[in-house]
Amino acid sequence: MSMTKTRCTDRVVGSILASWRYDISGISPEMRKDYEQHLAECAYCSARQKFHRSLDGALALLTSLSALFFLFALAVLRHIKPFENMAFSVLGLDNPSIYTMLVAAGVAGLCFSLIALALVLTTTPASSYLGGLAAERAKLIEERLPAAIKSLRPR
Template identity: 40%
Template sequence: MNQSTAKPAGYLQDAAARSATAALLGTPEGCNDQVVGTILSGWRYDLSEVSPATRTDYEAHLLDCYHCRARQRLHRTIDVVLLALFTLSFFAFLLATAIIHRAPWGQTALASLHTAHLSFAVTLQTVALGGLLFSLLLWIMVALMTPAPMLIHNTVQQRRLATGRQRL
């Protein structure tokens, strides 16, 4: 099989060839080239910052090595799931902040501290705002430290091209 014209196998093709678990976790035998496999695993299988000449060699290895391809797929799956989780968390805290801001709890005192009353709504709203900011910070960290945003962008572009070709 010529490596330059070979198409990378997708999850479904790998799962059909072996098993769904092996398609994400790799094989018990491990990588077929331990030196390259160790380098790729140290980079978390991220080839976005690698020079184009080196990238072609590593991409060829990923086409040949089922284990490394599965491990790369696992890492990208974790990255995308983290982005989705922090996005949902952000919107949940945003909704909680809006609901608490409009709720009738503003008059309920949580505790009397000598001369000031600590409002239950203000306390809940502070916690919700803290969660909102924490979710946003974690989302930004995942987006900056992983190639997941580029992966999502490339996937969307490929889907658009595929649907555009089907319409013609």
């Protein structure tokens, strides 16, 4: 890839940006200008910034999916309980403890996923990144709308 061959044009600014994981949304607008200029000029840093933001987005997506998965597993467990009771009593197995264990694992997994998601959303600019992505998509869709539909919309 060409990314490894390109070097940062200003190593001082580059290393500061790297320490922030290329997130400049937290600093004051006056300070931001210099870094924004560097990101516009330096191909290396802007590529790194894109990579980190998509990584944040991927992490947020992954943790939400994981939370959904555990929620779904708990819902399934709730519904299969009557059948399971029957099956286990036929087989003479110690059903309640297995069921409790599965529910406990589901609850623990759900809690862990939610904590991970909260951490991702609070320590990374993932939420603003995903919000920006959604706004970009909406704009793209609107641009592609036929003129006839556009004229119907209030200005």
